[in-house]
Amino acid sequence: MKIGVIKDPKQGEGRVGMTPENVKILTAEGHEVLVDRDAGIGAGFSNEEYQAAGAKIVDTEEAWTAPLIVKVKEPMPSEYGYFKEGQIIWGFLHLAANKECTEEMMKKNMYAVSAENLIVDGVQTLLKPMSALAGRRAAYLGANYLEAQYGGEGLLLPGIPGIEAGTAVILGGGNAAVNACDMLIGMGCHVIILEKSEKQIAYLEDRYTNDSVEIIPSTQESLAENIKKADVFISTLLIPGAKPPKLVTTEMVQSMKKGSVIIDIAIDQGGTVATIEAPTSHADPIFVKYGVVHYAVPNMPGAVPRTATIALSKGNIEYLVDIANKGIEEAVKTNEPIHTAMSVYDGKVVSKALADSIGTEYTEL
The missing domain is CATH 3.40.50.720 (NAD(P)-binding Rossmann-like Domain)
Structure with missing residues (x-):
């Protein structure tokens, strides 16, 4: 052939x-x-x-x-x-x-x-390594776009001795989330993972036994409550072959800290964040809406x-x-x-x- x-x-x-x-x-x-x-x-x-x-x-x-x-x-x-x-x-x-x-x-x-x-x-199996790359990049991109020159809150996500590190909230607990979490823990961040599957929650609880990671059952109520705590919010949800629902509503984004950062890894498939109407690109990766920095590049591993x-x-x-x-x-x-x-x-x-x-x-x- x-x-x-x-x-x-x-x-x-x-x-x-x-x-x-x-x-x-x-x-x-x-x-x-x-x-x-x-x-x-x-x-x-x-x-x-x-x-x-x-x-x-x-x-x-x-x-x-x-x-x-x-x-x-x-x-x-x-x-x-x-x-x-x-x-x-x-x-x-x-x-x-x-x-x-x-x-x-x-x-x-x-x-x-x-x-x-x-x-x-x-x-x-073929998406798995790309999800790992996207998850790891999401951690350091979130830290980067928190800087003031990008419209971020001016927080150093890992903190420094005597100054507390920031909080990252991850929606979904799959492969991309685990890779993001591992990076964020290495930075010294507090991480909250919202996951729906009881089986995956059990896996995450077994994997992360320290106090720096919280595993919370994912509901619209728990999402609305915890997204307010996020300096960096990472959405990792992907439904094979289908568009994911817009679980992150405009009201939730409006409730976030000014200068916080959203990274939607699922934007390839349509994304989960209502305030992201179209993908961005590596050349122009972010925009600020309701005071929140949005990153929505669909081919993250392409970098x-x-x-x-x-x-x-x-x-x-x-x-x-x-x-x-x-x-x-x-x-x-x-x-x-x-x-x-x-x-x-x-x-x-x-x-x-x-x-x-x-x-x-x-x-x-």
């Missing part, structure tokens, strides 16, 4: 969906890999390294001629014109927040494999593309090989994780969560 590796045009996105090592694996299987010129530069991989691994370096238009397209992020409107009948798109697509993109794929009877929804033993690319390419290669070797129809039948990741199949929306989110017909796969 011919495979196109695309240079993502999304602002601030330096990741690439395949390393030269991945290219070696696919070409050894007899496949042809077309790498969009300079696709790997942001992650530290040169055109020459891809060529040495067996890839052909081509322009963007030629890369898009391949029947299997490997991206990192969802296609942008500027890329819809490249879509081909029956083409397979692989990437972190987050289509619940991209109705137009989904509809364009449907028109061309395409196949969309949403890597973020790929589940192995109950875990979104650390070397680490992120190595992490994602280790996870995705076995599934890309399976699709390339068998074709998408057979791979979906025989590889359960690929089945879980399918959002659009031959132009039909086969994810119930996606269909409900964008208001279109659902077809069972």
